[in-house]
Amino acid sequence: MKIIVDLNLCQDHGQCAIAAPAVFRMNDDGKLEYEEIAEESRRAEVEEAADVCPVQAILIEG
Template structure:
């Protein structure tokens, strides 16, 4: 699975970090950081994160 976040669209709301904290996190500067190739067992959490993103900036490939 490959995760792509459109950082031009992302507004750092952090909902993804709540839904999938093993993949997404907000750094000390308030900006999103994420694992772009998380293990397959985290797919459900990543899908939940994509669903709750208020600006729909998260894309899951593969």
């Protein structure tokens, strides 16, 4: 599946990195880094990350 984060919306809350640490992480500068393509086996945690994003910046395609 493809992951798109609207970086204009993202406020670096870091909740996605709690929900799906294999896909989203906050770097030492406090900014988001993420995998743009994730394995299908990670769908549940990626959906969880999208659900818990306080600004709803994460879009999953496919």
